[in-house]
Amino acid sequence: MHSLIDDILQSSRARGPGAGEGWPVEERRDLVASARAARGRGTIPIIAEIKPKALGRTLAQEEVAAYARAYAQYGACAISVLTEPTHFLGRLENARTARQAGLPVLRKDFIFSEEQLSEVQADLVLLIAALNIDLDDFIAAARAIGMEPLVEVHSEEELERALGTEAEIIGINNRNLKTLEVDLETFERLAPRAREAGVFLVAESGVHSPEDARRMVQAGADALLVGTELMAEPRRLKEINRL
Structure with a gap:
């Protein structure tokens, strides 16, 4: 694991879990x-990300709401919200605010304790296989409180671990967590095995253009997670999601 990821995890453990938040399943x-509805409209399903780190500052709730509304307007199938505060400058309340736009919300954070799962209402939660958590337990715990897990993998070994669970949504991250380098070939290499297993497949990281998006779809992506490229100009979503 890259030293930056280790530092984020250390900060998260020092911060501890927040108060639980219940909501109807x-x-x-x-x-x-x-995502299927987006395909039916003739667009590539994009999970558009609210990523304060891309702007180098935290966001006011009015700004979070504006991004969420713009993503909904420009055809996103869901919104990803980074809630990690130390490096990514996120906040738990960003997920609550983004959900008001009416789209499914994915909470992205470094989840290493089941107590973290109930910190904020979200429709999906990211579980990172590289953190060596017990995926079976975390998947069951997430579903018990009304969240669908998106299990993120970066390698063949992690993918096989994920496929050995009841995960129905798997994300293949093109960013190597050891070097932080991004390579779209990571998805292309791992996708055939995931497609064979029949899971819903998300391509994460490295999509900056319509060409990148189409490349990931052609490799087997059911949806794409795009963040940095949209933070400077949300309307870019209309260009990237064109089939």
């Missing part, structure tokens, strides 16, 4: 259904 929004 039946309110959960379905990423898969939303």
